[in-house]
Amino acid sequence: MPPRISPSRLTKPSTCECFRSRPQNPPAARNFHASARHEVTRLRRGMYDWLKGPGKVFRKPLRGSTNYLSAYNKTGDLVRVRKDNRDDRTKPSEGIEEDETAASERDLNDQSLTDDDRDIRAREREMARQTRKAEDVETEARGGVPRERSVDMRPYPLNQHFTSQPVLSEALREQLYVQVAVEERDLSSVAASFGVDIRRVAAAVRLKTIEKQWEDEGKPLAKPYSDAILSMLPTTPFQPETANPITPHEPINDLPVHPHTRQQLFYPASESRQFTREDAAKVFSAKLLPADQRIPLPMLVDLEKWKLEGLDRQQRQARQVQKDRDAREEAAAKETARVEWEERTQRVVKGRRWDFAFQDISAEKVGRDGWGREAVGYRYGMPHVDRKRGVIKIPTSVA
């Protein structure tokens, strides 16, 4: 299909037959020659014209670029190339000094700088050069074609609302695996530092683990397929050794809309009372956690709060480290308590066909009336009548 074809330009077929307009006399002889008729309709001719003309570019996709219809105009030219050539003059090529020796000599002559400053400046220059080099390599890989704009990311020209979203590149997936499985950083901090959703990190690590396992077992992987797909889709790169090694993949800290919060409520609260998000959560549902705790990466919220408090980078980092340590210690203490409880109360006795799992419980939780809620064992006596009509259940405590 040629690009940007509007429905108004589509013509109706010239002959239109229906029950009334069909010729009444049947054909005298049956047409035994059954091969397809090579009728050259206007549409067919148009299609072949397009395939030989503007559509030719789609046969061999550009390297490092998507192959979407909307990136080309009617004559088969890349729209973004034309645009880029027009404002080529504004391309920033200044500001990066190519000659390291000259720059370092200038620094040495400058008396206002200390040795540390010179070191830092040299490192900055090195980083900038690396970044430039990586950008050049990337542009070279794309064959000198500029990067896609958002309007070029629409694979379906008639659906203007669908934009193709980038997927994780192979290098980024590998890096996520290394961070989580090899260096054993926790999922949430990896998600925060790489700008990838925490669930996506978990899925990438899991799939990468299976991939490695298959490689060990000598199972064949569908590499050509994945390479072909990845060459056609936009990807989020991971470029170590550059100034910007990490490209954020997606918004990671979106608050999921809980079904309980979809209802519209009118809740009268006194003006003198502080009504916080914790209170709002309680109003929606007694067990709903407040938004600050339901957010996927609450540590990012803390980070922003500390920034507003005016803490500098080092103090924030120290606080983060302290918080991480506390969380780890708490988890370890919980685990120890659980192990200790199991050690104290659980016993498994091997039987011939099944095991007997014993648990030591306290029989005294039944309470004075024998109706304790925490008690172990099936209950005796009259059933609860508190749901019977006319019987009012009076609470014995107020939370």
Add this chain to the structure above:
Amino acid sequence: MVLKLRLARISTPGGAKRHHPRYNIVLAHARTARDSLPLEVLGTYNPIPSTPAGVTEEDVRAGRARKVKEIKVDVSRAKYWLGVGAQPSDTVWRVLSMIGLLEPKYLPTGPQTEKALKAVRFPTHLPAAPASASTTANASAEVQGSRTTPA
């Protein structure tokens, strides 16, 4: 009146149904009805072997895991009532002897059985005593035991 430790089939909501037995381990007077209100509920007994959480039927069939019968019992209370002369029924005797509260009724006695019984004892079995003296006493007793048993 004789006190008995026995099972009571309890059919309150959440309890036993047809083909779905559930028992309380209870302390009751010997001559009261089986399911009547007992003096004390000491625990529960589920006689249907169930697969633990995270285990599938395939695992059980393949021998990777085993089904379990879940028993909950207040060990210290059971020990107390046995100490003051409550009579366990055969089933309760069998269950409680598994965790070493009683001499097993039908198991052969001997070092192997004793060892197996010791392995599953709960800490409430051990007499509470001040730390250093009791541990040395226990150690010497065990040494004595290991010497005497082969003879």
